[in-house]
Amino acid sequence: MKRDIILCGVGGQGILSIATVIGYAAVESDLYLKQAEVHGMSQRGGDVQSHFRISDKEIFSDLIPFGGADMIISVEPMESLRYLPYLSQNGWVITNDKPFNNIVNYPELEEIHAQIKKIDNHILINADDIAKEIGSPRSMNMVMIGAAAKHLGIEFSSLIDGIKFIFGKKGEEMVNLNIKALEAGKAFAEKFSK
Amino acid sequence: MEKLLFLGDEALAQGAIDAGMSGIYAYPGTPSTEILEHVQKSKVAQERNIHREWSANEKTAAESSLGMSYAGKRTMVCMKHVGLNVAADCFMNSAITGANGGAIVAVADDPSMHSSQNEQDSRIFAKFAMVPTFEPSNQQECYDMVFHAFEMSEKHQIPIMMRLTTRLSHSRSGVVTKSILAENELKLPKDSRQFVLLPAIARRRYKMLLDNQVKFEQESEMSPFNKYIDGKDKSKGIIACGIAYNYLMENYQDKECPYPILKISQYPLPRKQVEKITSECDEILILEEGAPMIEEMLKGYLNNSLNIKGRLDGTLPRDGELNPNLVKQAITGQKTEMNLIPEEVKGRPPQFCKGCGHIDVYTSLNEVMAEYGDGHVLADIGCYTLAALPPFEAINSCVDMGASITMAKGAADAGLFPSIAVIGDSTFTHSGMTGLSDAVIEKTNMVVIISDNSTTGMTGGQNSHALDRLVGICEGLGVEKDHITRINPLPKNREAMAELMRKEIAYNGVSVIIPTRECVQTLKRKLTKK
Numbered sequence: 001m002k003r004d005i006i007l008c009g010v011g012g013q014g015i016l017s018i019a020t021v022i023g024y025a026a027v028e029s030d031l032y033l034k035q036a037e038v039h040g041m042s043q044r045g046g047d048v049q050s051h052f053r054i055s056d057k058e059i060f061s062d063l064i065p066f067g068g069a070d071m072i073i074s075v076e077p078m079e080s081l082r083y084l085p086y087l088s089q090n091g092w093v094i095t096n097d098k099p100f101n102n103i104v105n106y107p108e109l110e111e112i113h114a115q116i117k118k119i120d121n122h123i124l125i126n127a128d129d130i131a132k133e134i135g136s137p138r139s140m141n142m143v144m145i146g147a148a149a150k151h152l153g154i155e156f157s158s159l160i161d162g163i164k165f166i167f168g169k170k171g172e173e174m175v176n177l178n179i180k181a182l183e184a185g186k187a188f189a190e191k192f193s194k
Numbered sequence: 195m196e197k198l199l200f201l202g203d204e205a206l207a208q209g210a211i212d213a214g215m216s217g218i219y220a221y222p223g224t225p226s227t228e229i230l231e232h233v234q235k236s237k238v239a240q241e242r243n244i245h246r247e248w249s250a251n252e253k254t255a256a257e258s259s260l261g262m263s264y265a266g267k268r269t270m271v272c273m274k275h276v277g278l279n280v281a282a283d284c285f286m287n288s289a290i291t292g293a294n295g296g297a298i299v300a301v302a303d304d305p306s307m308h309s310s311q312n313e314q315d316s317r318i319f320a321k322f323a324m325v326p327t328f329e330p331s332n333q334q335e336c337y338d339m340v341f342h343a344f345e346m347s348e349k350h351q352i353p354i355m356m357r358l359t360t361r362l363s364h365s366r367s368g369v370v371t372k373s374i375l376a377e378n379e380l381k382l383p384k385d386s387r388q389f390v391l392l393p394a395i396a397r398r399r400y401k402m403l404l405d406n407q408v409k410f411e412q413e414s415e416m417s418p419f420n421k422y423i424d425g426k427d428k429s430k431g432i433i434a435c436g437i438a439y440n441y442l443m444e445n446y447q448d449k450e451c452p453y454p455i456l457k458i459s460q461y462p463l464p465r466k467q468v469e470k471i472t473s474e475c476d477e478i479l480i481l482e483e484g485a486p487m488i489e490e491m492l493k494g495y496l497n498n499s500l501n502i503k504g505r506l507d508g509t510l511p512r513d514g515e516l517n518p519n520l521v522k523q524a525i526t527g528q529k530t531e532m533n534l535i536p537e538e539v540k541g542r543p544p545q546f547c548k549g550c551g552h553i554d555v556y557t558s559l560n561e562v563m564a565e566y567g568d569g570h571v572l573a574d575i576g577c578y579t580l581a582a583l584p585p586f587e588a589i590n591s592c593v594d595m596g597a598s599i600t601m602a603k604g605a606a607d608a609g610l611f612p613s614i615a616v617i618g619d620s621t622f623t624h625s626g627m628t629g630l631s632d633a634v635i636e637k638t639n640m641v642v643i644i645s646d647n648s649t650t651g652m653t654g655g656q657n658s659h660a661l662d663r664l665v666g667i668c669e670g671l672g673v674e675k676d677h678i679t680r681i682n683p684l685p686k687n688r689e690a691m692a693e694l695m696r697k698e699i700a701y702n703g704v705s706v707i708i709p710t711r712e713c714v715q716t717l718k719r720k721l722t723k724k
Contacts, residue, residue: 011544032368033367035365035367036361038364039224039227039364040308040653046545061441066517066519067533081538112538
């Protein structure tokens, strides 16, 4: 079992919370893990990415090879396309469809969506609205994990454990909202793929 | 024994704590910042009262660390690669004084310049100083090597460099920890003149350093971190250093590498192992992250002996970091087929946070400078360097820590008027104060803007030594009281700030304007903590 995942978005969107939850679930499932992060200047509203690798065998490189990623999980649609050189032939692009527009030359959203739809295996999800609907706008990242859950190679229950571990300190309500977000993302992905 | 998830930086820090370190010294700098931060978060460090405060700059940090070594305790100083330039005076000379308590100089290089102004390779600095170097290939080695490095440092009385690169510093993986060692007792050097580098003593100690090179080489030959892995196909041999070893092995995940491999993680080079691989193989491919240091050593200036491939002959790019694909191409000649980035994707450079005080400072400054034309603003290193990009395009230099004030001075000396320096509060106490003193002595006609966000912002909001001290420092350096002005950089004060700038430009002498408002990110972090 091996999954190479590019996590991406815009600095400040909190992509590392995705890595933390999946990472906890992976370690609890006795998998090896390597996760290269971006710190420093780009965190100020620039494009950010994390190379996230889990495997049942020892992992060597901290970077995913080009053409080797099983999945791109992006919390921003344009950013999902920036890392296409990393995607493998049958890889999945799972991306939030809501743009984070902090540049003057942001392209037309339809063009971005059209490019995403060209990829055979993709899930385009309005994670922001889904998170708002369940009353927890900040749980957008958990909706994204839910949408990717089927392809992660990790038991869904382990992801729930991950959420319990990460958000446990913030109280039961916070844990439940984030689990709800995770489940809502999963439900959307099931419908989307039909 | 426990298995924990650590960044390379954190693994190094944890190794140092567990190996009995009594003090760590540093100035924040990507990608090295998380080393000291990890010690600050550690409960054990708190219980043991391990020194873990930030220093004013890398030079003061390196000297304090050497002082702790002088007193017999284990110590580490951490910095990014360009920080070693600041600490270089101490570093070069500490090779000659040697160490007493175990001393590690941890340097995190940034090939590809993710967050830096150059990609200098600290291994070359270590070779220059003739100090042994460890270059971990993974997080576990970061941890384990610290124990070896402290032991070796005490055994041979020599500081040891630990060289990391961005991808290891900022990548997380499982690390198995060991049980914690006791700290050293306070113990002064046996030779009371060891650290006195008067010429007569320095000559003697320098000869010792030269003589010790043989011992350091022997240590490298026996090092558990250097490894010779035999291969059947001798048409090629591969020397892989530090993290480059991982990129090599990534290509042999499911199959054996047919070629002999020499993994290098400890320097000086293990001469016998290098001789073995070069004599056995027809061609040598050298994989090193950073500069082609080993490649140049083996190739020699005239390139008349071995068949060496690497960054110098175009087998690998001369600049930038390596990755598994580049290594694959260097071995097999095959390019990786990959998707292209659609042209709809636009660049997204970093930018000022919403509500940042630097925005107000630059809005006012641009309004005033429009009256004089471009080219008058010499800036420095920090978040405020982002004003080089649109929409502000307000600054004309960013060279090294503190260079804003001194370059503005030099430009003013040359006749540039007005000559404006923009520097942050933490950069000012790092390396700006001495330059300001130069300007005061000569009554240089210039304006220094210390854009004070009361934190070390770019690296994540560490304490700034300038906090609440800037006016006092400027007065102490001799700037006239009437020409030191604090102002709150808020949108409503932009006009007043522009007026102030105009007034101080008109004054023939040194003026300091200190727009002060806390970094919005640091403030947010403080509020969430509460």
